[in-house]
Amino acid sequence: MDNFSESVNCLKCKRSSKCFKKLIPSELEFINQNKTQILYRKGENICKHGAFASYVLYISDGLVRLYLENPNNKNINLKILKTSEFIGLSSIYGDNIYNYSTVALKDSVICLIEKDSFRKLLADNGHFASEIIKWYCENEKQLFNKIQNLGNKQMHGRLADALLYLCNQDLLNEQIFSHLSRKDIAGFAGLSTESTVRLLTELKNENIIDITGKEIKILNPVLLKDISKRG
Amino acid sequence: MDNFSESVNCLKCKRSSKCFKKLIPSELEFINQNKTQILYRKGENICKHGAFASYVLYISDGLVRLYLENPNNKNINLKILKTSEFIGLSSIYGDNIYNYSTVALKDSVICLIEKDSFRKLLADNGHFASEIIKWYCENEKQLFNKIQNLGNKQMHGRLADALLYLCNQDLLNEQIFSHLSRKDIAGFAGLSTESTVRLLTELKNENIIDITGKEIKILNPVLLKDISKRG
DNA sequence: TCGGAAAATTGAATAATCTCAATAATTTAA
DNA sequence: TTAAATTATTGAGATTATTCAATTTTCCGA
Incomplete structure (x- = not known):
């Protein structure tokens, strides 16, 4: 520094x-x-x-x-x-x-x-x-929200939460994904990197998100929020 | 009320x-x-x-x-x-x-x-x-400590943390366990009630804790802290 | 004190998630 | 630009923890 x-x-x-x-x-x-x-x-x-x-x-x-x-x-x-x-x-x-x-x-x-x-x-x-x-x-x-996620939800809900957080309005102009690795995203979801990658692929195949290089975009926020809610 | x-x-x-x-x-x-x-x-x-x-x-x-x-x-x-x-x-x-x-x-x-x-x-x-x-x-x-526990530790470490918290100095005079069910303890550890009961029995058999009715006492705090630390 | 309800315990089966290993893709540095 | 290093992806097997069911114990009100 x-x-x-x-x-x-x-x-x-x-x-x-x-x-x-x-x-x-x-x-x-x-x-x-x-x-x-x-x-x-x-x-x-x-x-x-x-x-x-x-x-x-x-x-x-x-x-x-x-x-x-x-x-x-x-x-x-x-x-x-x-x-x-x-x-x-x-x-x-x-x-x-x-x-x-x-x-x-x-x-x-x-x-x-x-x-x-x-x-x-x-x-x-x-x-x-x-x-x-x-x-x-x-x-x-x-x-408290984080504790709720880690304590009560399983993989799908956790990753949904992480993506909703990272794609939120506040971070929209930061090109946040260009700064994050898969491991970082896994860290936000509290999952292993491998599980995260697998689930991301799933979400992509279901057209809930779009992945272009490092960039991730939410295509179906309603469904993703539903996944988050159901845990 | x-x-x-x-x-x-x-x-x-x-x-x-x-x-x-x-x-x-x-x-x-x-x-x-x-x-x-x-x-x-x-x-x-x-x-x-x-x-x-x-x-x-x-x-x-x-x-x-x-x-x-x-x-x-x-x-x-x-x-x-x-x-x-x-x-x-x-x-x-x-x-x-x-x-x-x-x-x-x-x-x-x-x-x-x-x-x-x-x-x-x-x-x-x-x-x-x-x-x-x-x-x-x-x-x-x-x-943050709670998040660390839920996110990084597995059963044994989580229950150890819960017990250390419930048995700490501040709560010593409250006869806390007389007010708590196994389900409540499970809630502090972020585990299912059944897993909690099983682990409590284990800890008792290893003489790390003593269970008398609802009351739980830590017999070997050093070992329990070690379990907590190792997760 | 008795009987029913709630809580605790135990075992077996199942589900969730991780780890390890192998390979592919991407990035970085020389 | 190329080779090495890092990161991402995929599959299979192992581990961790939960769920469900059955049983025992404890608690509480009549």
Whole structure:
């Protein structure tokens, strides 16, 4: 990872998250004084599960995969993070350790914000804190959904969920599949790579999805959602 | 559920969570004005996944099981909540819907706090909001841990995790197993009831646990943790 | 205390999913 | 551009876990 030469001033940042809009100029300047920008190259780990977490990370510009590591190299992918999203928020309090790993799917500029500074802003500014809590509300919902999938559904439903997630509106402009291997998709579905490949072929043969090289498109979202629902 | 006649004044409440200590008296009085207390009997649902969430719930005195529902009556249990814990915090923002179901394991007194009031306190008092964020940090860690278990481990590891959780320090005084069926334990491990029973017998025969009626005790925590770790 | 209902247990058969191995396709680096 | 390395695909066999059925035990209300 390199230092990123043209570090942007937080007060002028065009990619600031909604929560930063709740800060008054002096608070933004405070963050600006207590952050660093770093460029991570495609494939580099931005944080590792279990590592000491000194900073809250913020994706100034990039695309990141968030996952849980597994001893036998069979990772579980949780989500794709885009520009203007946080990484490792939960290290501000508690164990001071990252709860998951993240890797850059393409070259990504990451802001490292001092944890102490972040904490101070939360305590000083309830509106800022409220926005962070909003984020946690949505986050919790996603995690419960993931638990529901892994715990209750079998292969077909799990893969359907993964595809619906990866093809959703939010990621539409990211050409997400060009950055993902079959193993990555398997990680999102919580399946082995081989099972994933087999099921993808099935779905293709049933004209539920279309596969062109790495690109996957959903042809029949109604049916796919039905598969997801039935598990 | 009944109305609970002796509704406690929040300013005098002996069971207030750490976060309430951050409120000034007028804020506590504000909560007091905007809450109701209800008694839920053992076995009654306190909230249901998908139901409209008008309140943030707080366990004034009780014991609660939090779970995700499954169409084929095979629920996933997430955690046991005790006195002084929140239920449904994440409904304050977002979908206005509970992300999970909860059921009283024994008669429980629950405070229903108006969501709008709660939101107001968060925005007004950053220290209060910070305590809530602290809670979310810990919560997220637990959820990631659950995902790790369901996604990466097989039967033995999953049951070991469930037992370690149910026997942990925090629940030691709750006689937790007297409130749980084999099906409930299976729900914590994410297994079928039959598999759970079989494995419990195995663990007992290997002297790793002791089973006396409903009560389960861990005899060899080192070995059980090892089983958990190896998955 | 008795009788029925619910919960726990056990075994056998079945289903789901993974692993391993072999091959094909694609990408990368020299 | 070519060769090597990585990734994707396919099949067969093995493993893991569930389901179903039968039986035993426990619990609860009359």
